[in-house]
Structure formats: structure tokens, C-alpha cells
Amino acid sequence: MRDLRGKVAVVTGGAGGIGRAMGRRFGQEGMKVVLADVLAEPLDEATRVLTDEGIEALGVVTDVTDYSSVESLAKQVVAHFGAVHVVCNNAGTGGVSEGYMWEHDLADWRWGIDVNVLGVIHGIKAFVPILLEQGDGHVVNTCSGNGGFAPLARGAMGGPATAVYPMTKAAVLCLTESLYTHLEMTGTGVRAHVLFPGGFLNTGIWESWRHRPQQYAATQERRTPAQTLDKVLDRFESAGVHVEFTPLETVADQVLEGIRADSFWMMGLPAPSDQVVSAKAASILARGAPDYLVDVLGKHAESSSETEGGKP
Known part of the structure; x- marks a missing residue:
């Protein structure tokens, strides 16, 4: 699918960050854009901005943790535009846990799994049958090197990194690999892609706790202040x-280029973080210890009394 003009793209998590950037880029290519997000006001604003730029855009409030909501999104897209050609399962929530993984609030696990994993599964189940009926299309699932490559050992504030987020992103990679294989078996023109946004991104995922739904309210009292991007940068x-x-x-350019080139791996240029992949493969083949694990600063993890709420 090289000529995207007139085609329809759906982006979950489209009210901000990567999703909003992808929606705008698709629109600049002449595509019709559907932004989906659980946050109604930011979604309205993002949709209005695209419309003001001359992009044919539709905003649909969607909760990716609820399959009926995603199914309704798919029906609204087809009813409004008559088709769908690109589906970006991009909605995600970041790490909000503190301490060691056995100390993580169970509500944190449920929230992360429901958004980051079930959200992708819901998108696949609701949209892939439509794409298969059309005979072509693209599914882009947003992953992360944190989990997709290997989990970070130490987090942005110095303590043990949350285990929730990388576990969900490892699942996204596995889901997308399986989707690729299953689509290949059918002989369809529908393609699967996994997106690894490279580098350090200025998005709201660093402060996901600000939009935590009541249904996933914390059941444990925090011992440390919630993470903010300013604190991370400090x-x-x-x-x-x-x-x-x-x-x-x-x-967003990376996604567009990946669709046109039919690249399964939507990744940027080679980066130092790629070394983790080689080191992990070497560890597996040598049956060695996971000494490839690093912290968010790129340094190898080592024992330390510095923790994020965890007790040394």
C-alpha cells in the first residue's frame, strides 16, 4: 500500500503523544484519520486541530480495555468512512508501580495488562476481520525496547524499574509475531508490523498516574512520590x-515509511540500545546469566541501596 491518499487510518491513544503525531502524519498524506482515546477533552482538541489543518478527521471516545468499546469504534469507522486500511494499536499506559515486583499493587498489574495487552488484542479482534474481508491493510502495534528487547533493571528514579510495563511490551511483540504468522497462513495482503519508537520521548506516558481510571484505583498507599518527567530529567x-x-x-515518519516498505520491524537507525539484543541472544546461546540488563541510563545494573520504594 504505497499510495495512501483517500485511505482510512485508525489510531488508538490518538489524543496525544505518538498517536496524535501519527494521526497528523497520516492526514498530511491525504488519509482520512480516526483518532480514538479514552480522554474525551484532549481527543476533541486533537481532532479539531487536524480538522483545522484541512485533514478529514473523526474523534471517537474509546476505552481499549473494553472490547465492546473497540468493537463500536470499528463499526463507527466503517459506517462513517466505508472502510479501514491502517490500524494502529497504540494506546498504552506507563509504569506506576514502586518497589520490587512482589511489592507491586495488583491494580497496577491489571491496569497495565488491560490497556497494553488486552487493548492490542481487542484491536486485532475487532479490526482484522474487516481488513481480511477487504483483502489488504496494515496493523501496527506499538512496542518498546523496554520489554521488547529486554526489561530495564533500574528505573528512571534510580530504584528497581517496574516489571509491569516491560512485561506487557514483551507480550505485544509476541502478539505481533503471532499475528504476522497467522496472516501469512491465510495468504492475505493484510500485514502486521511492530513499532519500536526510538530514543527518549516527551509524552504523557511518563505520568500515566494522572489519568488513572477509578476501576484501577490503587489498593496500596504509596511510599514514594509519583514519578514526573521533570524528576526524571533531573x-x-x-x-x-x-x-x-x-x-x-x-x-510518525518511521510508521509511514514502514507501511510503504512493508517492514515488520518499524525501528529507527541502529542505536546503542540495539546492543542489548545482541547481548541477550549471546546470553541465550551460551546459556548464561542475563547480564545484558541495564538501567534507564544505559548502565549495567548492580546491587545498590538506591530504590524506588523497595527495601534494600
């Missing part, structure tokens, strides 16, 4: 690391 600065954000437009 830690990088104190470690002597200068942060340069990857433009979200670059990620």
Missing part, C-alpha cells in the same frame, strides 16, 4: 546525561 542531569527528545514526528 536525575539524568545529575548523572551527567543530556537528554535530547526524539521528535514525535520522526516516529
Whole structure:
């Protein structure tokens, strides 16, 4: 699918961050864009901005944790535009847990799994049959090197990184690999892709706790303050690391180019983080210890009394 003009793209998590950037980029290519998000006001604003730019856009409030909501999204897209050609399962929530994984609130696990994993499954189940009936189309699932490559050992604030987020992203990679195989078996023109947004991204996922739904309300009292992007940047600065954000437009370009090139792996240029993949493969083949695990600063993990609410 090289000529995208007039085609229809659906992006979950479309009210901000990567999703909003993808929606805008698709629209600039002449596509009709459907932004879906659980946050109604930001969604309305994002849709209005695209419309003001001359992009034919539709905003649909959608809760990806609820299959009936995603199914309704699919029906509304087809009813409004008559077809769908690109589906980006992009909605996600970041890590909100503190301490070691056995200390994580069960509500954190449920929230992460329901959004990051079931949200992708719901998107596949609701949209792939439509794409198969058409005979072509693309499914793009947003992953992360944190989990897709290997889990970060130490988090942005210095303590043990949440186990919830990387576990869900490892699942997204496995889901997408399986989807690719299943589609290949049918002989269809529908294609599967996995997106690894590279670099450091300035998105709301760092502060997902600000939009935590009541149904996933924490059941444990926090011992440490909730993470903010400013605090994360302060830690990088104190470690002597200068942060340069990857433009979200670059990620959106990556998706567009990946669709046109029919690339399963939607990844940026080779980066230092790629070394984790080689090191992990070497560890597996040598039946060795997982010494490829690093912290968010790219340093190898080691024992330390510095924790995010965990007891050393």
C-alpha cells in the first residue's frame, strides 16, 4: 500500500503523544484519520486541530480495555468512512508501580495488562476481520525496547524499574509475531508490523498516574512520590546525561515509511540500545546469566541501596 491518499487510518491513544503525531502524519498524506482515546477533552482538541489543518478527521471516545468499546469504534469507522486500511494499536499506559515486583499493587498489574495487552488484542479482534474481508491493510502495534528487547533493571528514579510495563511490551511483540504468522497462513495482503519508537520521548506516558481510571484505583498507599518527567530529567542531569527528545514526528515518519516498505520491524537507525539484543541472544546461546540488563541510563545494573520504594 504505497499510495495512501483517500485511505482510512485508525489510531488508538490518538489524543496525544505518538498517536496524535501519527494521526497528523497520516492526514498530511491525504488519509482520512480516526483518532480514538479514552480522554474525551484532549481527543476533541486533537481532532479539531487536524480538522483545522484541512485533514478529514473523526474523534471517537474509546476505552481499549473494553472490547465492546473497540468493537463500536470499528463499526463507527466503517459506517462513517466505508472502510479501514491502517490500524494502529497504540494506546498504552506507563509504569506506576514502586518497589520490587512482589511489592507491586495488583491494580497496577491489571491496569497495565488491560490497556497494553488486552487493548492490542481487542484491536486485532475487532479490526482484522474487516481488513481480511477487504483483502489488504496494515496493523501496527506499538512496542518498546523496554520489554521488547529486554526489561530495564533500574528505573528512571534510580530504584528497581517496574516489571509491569516491560512485561506487557514483551507480550505485544509476541502478539505481533503471532499475528504476522497467522496472516501469512491465510495468504492475505493484510500485514502486521511492530513499532519500536526510538530514543527518549516527551509524552504523557511518563505520568500515566494522572489519568488513572477509578476501576484501577490503587489498593496500596504509596511510599514514594509519583514519578514526573521533570524528576526524571533531573536525575539524568545529575548523572551527567543530556537528554535530547526524539521528535514525535520522526516516529510518525518511521510508521509511514514502514507501511510503504512493508517492514515488520518499524525501528529507527541502529542505536546503542540495539546492543542489548545482541547481548541477550549471546546470553541465550551460551546459556548464561542475563547480564545484558541495564538501567534507564544505559548502565549495567548492580546491587545498590538506591530504590524506588523497595527495601534494600
